[in-house]
Amino acid sequence: MTATAGGPGSWSENILEYFLRNNLITTEDGAEIIWYHAANHKAQLNEALKSTAHMIEADVLLPSDGSEYSQPIMAHPPETNSDNTLQEWLTAVIKSNKGIKLDFKSLAAVEPSMMLLESVKRHLKRPVWINADILPGPNGNSRVVDAKPFIDMVTSFFPDVTFSLGWTTGWHPEKVNEGYSWTMVKEMEYICKELKQPVTFPVRAALVRQSCSQLLWLLKKSNRYSLTIWTGKNDNYSIEDLLCIRDHFDKKQVFYDILEPQNHEFKQAIGVKVNL
Structure with missing residues (x-):
């Protein structure tokens, strides 16, 4: 292909x-792209949004309480709790023009996260990278x-994503x-x-x-x-x-x-x- x-x-x-x-x-030089890594907590995300970074990277997981209705949150293991949900994170990011990279450490968080992304897709006219x-x-x-299952789940929602x-x-x-x-x-x-x-x-x-x-x-x-x-x-x-x-x-x-x-x-x- x-x-x-x-x-x-x-x-x-x-x-x-x-x-x-x-x-x-x-x-056209990849070294010109500035990254902000691990913009998970609200303080880091706010710093990333105010920074000169072009791309914001963050980590998505389901909280440790394991509840059936858990909403995806922004945290990198070994952390399993956060002051930021993916929904709140996306609401803040769509007001910017920055590209995003979301990192998944488990399959469980992927489908609920894709559903949240789908709800804001019309506001996200910029590169979106999905990582695992x-x-x-x-x-x-x-x-x-x-x-x-990871690739199939992501492409079933978004055939035009960047992996x-x-x-x-x-x-x-x-x-x-x-x-x-x-x-x-x-x-x-x-x-x-x-x-x-x-x-x-x-x-x-x-x-x-x-x-x-x-x-x-x-x-x-x-x-x-x-x-x-x-x-x-x-x-x-x-x-x-x-x-x-x-x-x-x-x-x-x-x-x-x-x-x-x-x-x-x-x-x-x-x-x-x-x-x-």
Whole structure:
């Protein structure tokens, strides 16, 4: 399949095209996109909405009380409670022009969340990314979200969404950390090749340099594919690792949702202006 991203205002519109069209970035370069990560609680969400971030990322789960009528809330495990429901979160976000990425750690939260998204769809004329880790990856020991029911549930509501499909991963400071193997990327391609939507693959910065061949192979399989580089809070990786990615991959196909201080240092090194 070689379908491209959706048209203006659709949830599958390429984020570079969307933010260029709205004069919020200047070139087709994924490094220009500014992310706000884990905008779950109301304080973080308000900060994200006031910030220069283009894309707001947040985590959705069902609260720990397990009630049949539970509403999805915004929290990242191990937290299981929040001062923010998905409904409140969406009500705040639709007043902005920011793109959104919603991260699901379990299948249970997906259907009630899609129903809430459906109720605000006409107000969300911007990129919407739906994320889950669907395959075990390097050192991954978290539970994966079952790929087929996840993808089927999301597409039954929104055929024009952008998928963000990743691997569970771990990183250990005391040992050699292997990257994404050929088996891992081939499994992912097997799942994604039948999809019509754009797909971004979230990959861990500390594991990318040792996986360049595999990830290049994966991106060459479709013009619908991209990478989103992310970082664990205590991961040890260098700016050189990021520059290596920069040198080997198409700038239009890689986004960088990375933490400070590396984010600032990386953008300085490549000449991308940092708005604080």
